[in-house]
Amino acid sequence: MPVATPPKSLLHIGLMSGTSLDGVDGVLARFGADGDRIEATLAAAYVPFPESLRADLMALQAAGPNEIEREAQAANALAVHYADCVRQLLAQGALDAVEIGSVGVHGQTIRHRPELGFTRQTNNPALLAELCDIDVVADFRSRDIAAGGQGAPLVPAFHRAVFGSPDQQRVVVNIGGISNISILPARTADATSGFDTGPGNVLMDAWIKLHHGRNYDANGHWGASGRVHAGLLAQLHDEPFFRLPPPKSSGRDLFHLDWLHAALARTGEPLAPADVQATLAALTAGSIAQAITTHAAGTEKVYVCGGGAENGFLMRLLQQALGAGVSVESTAVLGVAPNQVEALAFAWLARRFELRLPGNLPAVTGARAPRVLGALYPA
Structure with missing residues (x-):
């Protein structure tokens, strides 16, 4: 007897x-009917970017000639890779497109200048909706x-909805290109806070690419072979961003x-x-630890997600x-693989959009009030 498919919107x-x-x-x-609770992760997939697309996206991080056309072409290529990932997920879940409520997609950040009133995540959500025949929520x-x-x-x-505990304060650290923390107190939901702490893997990835042609330092092996240079670390920590009070965010622009x-x-x-690689790892770990010590004093449980959770050297430095007195573990111990957390977050945000529920926390971003986030591109 076939298993009944959950309602489309779930x-x-x-x-x-x-x-x-x-x-x-x-x-x-x-998802559960309340919009917050994730009942099950049915499938997960990863689609690597070809080196040509990675190079095109990297070039768009800085001003250059013919940017509008180059960005449009990169956005089209992104949509094709996004659609490939969607097809893999549907195949794993043995589902048809008509059974899916929506696809939530962040897009690829190429500029983030909130101080100037804009951010830019390149994407072609209309093309993605056309390729997948599923509603797409983006921007x-x-x-x-x-x-x-x-x-x-x-x-x-x-993070509050999925990892919060009524019994203990927790901090969730997302170490992607940029690192950010979510402070989840045991008391009230309104007390949740978070902000970008500085570089995550972005500088380590760029440095190993420059010297060895590799996109990342697997398990931090190269960094672990070096020695942290105190003088360079002091120069790096002198960046004014680290002294800014939250709310704050950053990116490759800095x-x-x-x-x-x-x-x-x-x-x-x-x-x-x-030695430079080791020092960059120490910068990432140290800036995260400083943020937790300053803004989440008394935290005993820290859970790490993102690519940085796979870097053993970085995790040791953070510990x-x-x-x-602080336990540092991967979010895997809470039931969510570290490389799935951010993608799950955008599925959650798409679900919030469908229910017309706010997706932001003003205490985190500094917005005037909660807002429904996203823009719909119907199938």
């Missing part, structure tokens, strides 16, 4: 391609910025190789590339920076 897909520019993570989830950041917010991070509201090279020049001595 099945949603989330797609996320982050600052690391490596590919798209996708999940298919079944989640813009409404928050229009309401005076940073437009990021958007995941703390999701943390890039030119920023790193300027700090290296101020250090005044040649450094072994592996050392936080001290023995």
